[in-house]
Amino acid sequence: MDMNAYLSMFIDESNDHLQSLNENLLQLEGNPEDLSIVQSIFRSAHTLKGMSATMGFEDLAALTHEMENVLDLVRNGKLKMDSFIFDTLFKGLDALEAMVQDIVGGGTGKADVTSIVASLQTILKGDYKTVSSAAQAAAKETVAPSGSAGRASGSVLLDEFQSSILLQSMESGHQPYYVQVSVEESCVLKAARAYMVFDLLERNGEIVKSDPSVQDLEQEKFDRSFTVFTISTLSADQLNEQITNISEIASVTVTPLDAESLAALTSAPAAAAVEAPEKPAAAEPEADAKASGGSELSRKAAPSTQSAPAAMNKTIRVDIDRLDTLMNLFSELLIDRVRLEQLASEIKRSELTETVEHMSRVSSDLQNIVLKLRMVPVDSVFNRFPRLVRDLAKSLDKKMELVITGADTELDRTVIDEIGDPLVHLIRNSGDHGIESVEERVAAGKPETGTIHLRAYHSGNHVFIEVEEDGRGINQAKVLQTAIKNGVVTEEQARNLTSEEIQMLIFAPGFSTADKISDISGRGVGLDVVKTKITSLGGNVTVTSAEGKGTKFSVQLPLTLSIISAMLIKLGSEKYAIPLSSIVETGIIQRENILNVHGNRMIQFRNSIIPIISLSGVLQSPDYDESQEQETEIVVIRKGDKIAAVMVDEFIGQSEIVLKTLGKYLTNVYAISGATILGDGYVALIIDPNALIK
Known part of the structure; x- marks a missing residue:
């Protein structure tokens, strides 16, 4: 049977099941006693396992099978969920997603998942440990290996997952070590020396963790020393001798690890009740037997936990x-x-x-x-963010929650496909720079848990997506100082900037106020990438912030990128189109009413003064001279909160137009976003109002 014919269906359904697993695991983490959620997770895992095995993706099937065994013990009351089990299952999901993405890219879906499988089997055996925070802190003071250059006292060295690998290696008769290496001050190629040490360790065992990371070591982002947790076939003396023999190594300390020192070096959740589960040999047949028919029996046995059957889903997938x-x-x-x-x-x-x-x-x-x-609901993008915020909170050691509203708001599929990455960046930025640490929030009289709001709603022909948090807000003095330092603005310009203009400086290319560059919010690249992407979609992004109260990013996007309503206008013999979604109103003004304010032309509009722009001047129209007219038609346009008037020659009328690109040779034409073919066969250029308002 040709499996390629079913590959597209397999990928789509696998992604659906993985998303369902992510969402249900997050729900279960908030309510670990709800066995009905476990039943849903188990069914999704079992279906994914069967699909993978049928398609011949054995690594996918094997990992899902091990996760299924753990879930089977949980749903039968033989194992209670705790942080370590959740973290391990989430790591398993990440590995499954990576394998599916490999298949999407034409790969075989193979991956080395032995460490995750080993951790899952450790859970099945009931051998993993939990250590209370107090005992862990006390143990670190007495047991933690000394000599780690530049490390803060009592810092976490291993997570539960890495610790379980080292613990299992000891049970198998291998010896784990904590190795500290320093290179000589005169060493020129530090990365090369680190590579030689790693090569030696990998030839005689396996590396579990290094500090700094391998990537940082390769880029020489370390002072003179680094540390490694390794499992080796050599003795401590042999390791010490062989590493010392590498040239330009100043010192080596090899510390054998035992169960007690591992517990002291492990970041562990508060102790949770864990009943002794059955051995995997007994659990696996039970899991398979129940998966083949037990889920239906379970549903009948517990009707109170199940909702009414849903109506038949009359949908089809369309490429x-x-x-x-x-x-x-x-x-x-x-x-x-x-x-x-x-x-x-x-x-x-x-x-x-x-x-x-x-x-x-x-x-x-x-x-x-x-x-x-x-049109696709933005939920297809939003549903990945609860997991993102959960992982973000753990990695930053902060407390934060995500509140989503308007997930059923619909957007064009083209926009949906492109908006995901900018939103990921904004949410990470909110978690990293916005939400304070627990200590800071308590000191400021705020709740320990920070809140990130993600909203979507329709307004006219646009969709607005907002990312708002109740964190520390934007420090305008720091922003201004950084902008001047980076040459974004001069000191003279800085004195004339409004509060809103200062906040918008964070979108300048290369701008970053991060005291420490991290992978979480863009490695100091700043938010210019976000703005560039949103602008390329015909959208706009603004920011409002109050120091000490929080920050809100507002993204404005067009409903569709293909067909729009527009106002057709003329400049002499040339025709142009202006999108109706950007037009506030149209009108006629006398030329004598145009004011000159500090060299800028302005007009009075509804109790305010707004700039007026000559469209023929911007486009350098050859056959229209507006100065010859006593009165002129205007189109009042809006960009966010800013309003301006545009002078035109004549109105033609409103029309539905089809957006066409100008091709590869006419890219980035100022104030022009595309073209359309009119009913008389002529081409009209489409004005980009966002470019006309500074």
């Missing part, structure tokens, strides 16, 4: 390329429809006019359907 083709075909149809409407108005035959009007109504309904086919 996005087919929807793109459908949209392109409809775009051509729309251009012909506009052409027919123009011809009918010229010929003025009642039969033709009626037929064209009917075709217009039908095509409008068809347009709505085509656009809705491409």
